[in-house]
Structure formats: structure tokens, C-alpha cells
Amino acid sequence: MRRRTLPTLQEAAEIxxxxxxxxxPRPAPLAGKSLAPMLRRLEAQYGQGPGQLQMRWKEIVGETLARHTEPVKVTKGRGAAPGVLELKVAGPAAAIVQHQAPEILKRVSLLLGEGQIGKLRIIQGPVRVSAGKPQAKRRRLRGPLDAASEKALADGVAEATDGPLKEVLIKLGREVLRGSGS
Incomplete structure (x- = not known):
């Protein structure tokens, strides 16, 4: 079998x-562009659902309840019957939510429309803490202490024996003083 040689640059250009x-090939159309009309029809037919509630949940129930509750699902009632709002509630907060159910339903009705939700179904379980914006963690200032605080700390641990215990006590004292704002 005879090997075929590769064409030269000029022969390749002619070929x-x-x-x-x-x-x-044309790129596929954007999914959002294709789905937008269908989503508008579904939203008009079935309402906004829990997505709108999740975004504004802290405003609806308040910050304290928002930490312990989370809207899961909105079930539309048949015909003109009101729907059901399913809430996931963390443990013992379920009793408080049950007690405040009429008030929660009134506030949800302000957002979704009067008569859209008529009943609250409570499901106990772990709740995601991300209700709204994630909370920033507090960071302690890591700067040095002023001279007076450092002297007071050194005087306080002066009676401790020299060694690792004294070093640890000084470190602990510095962190306590930084945390208290002194």
C-alpha cells in the first residue's frame, strides 16, 4: 500500500x-426568549407562587419569624376556592406560627391579592437561613490595644507563673478587651 503525500499549500488553497x-449552524435561540410568553401565561393562570413570597418574606412576617420560617409552595384552589400556602417551620416555632396564622394570611393576601390564600399548612423541618440578603459576619478589630489597656492586662496576669499559661491568659485578655470595645 502506497502512502499518500500531503498537498502543498498552493494545492490545499485550490482544493x-x-x-x-x-x-x-445557527446558534440555538435563548431559552428565556422562548419561555417568556409561556411563563407570562402560567403566571396569569396560577399566580406568582412562592418565588415572590420568598423574596419579600422578611417584610411580610417580620425578621424574627423569617429566621424560623420559609414559604415552600402555593397550591391554587379549584375554581374560585382560595389556595393553600405551605410553610416550612423550624421546630418549636410552629406553635407561634400557628397562633399568628390569621395575621400571616392577611399580610400574604396584601401581596398576592385578596382571596388567593385561605389556609396555611405548616411543615416542620430545617429552614434555610438565607431569607433575603445573607448577613455579614461580625469581624473583630485585630489592631493592637492602647498602652493603658495593655498595662492593665499585664498587671492582671503578673501573679501567674511564667510560661505557656501566662501567654495564653494574655492572648485571651487581649481578645476580650478588643471585643468589648475598650
């Missing part, structure tokens, strides 16, 4: 000039 290549 490419004679042959037509296929046009590049």
Missing part, C-alpha cells in the same frame, strides 16, 4: 477554493 463548505 478549498473548489469545494464549498457548509455554512456554520
Amino acid at each position: 478549498l477554493a473548489r469545494r464549498r463548505t457548509k455554512p456554520a
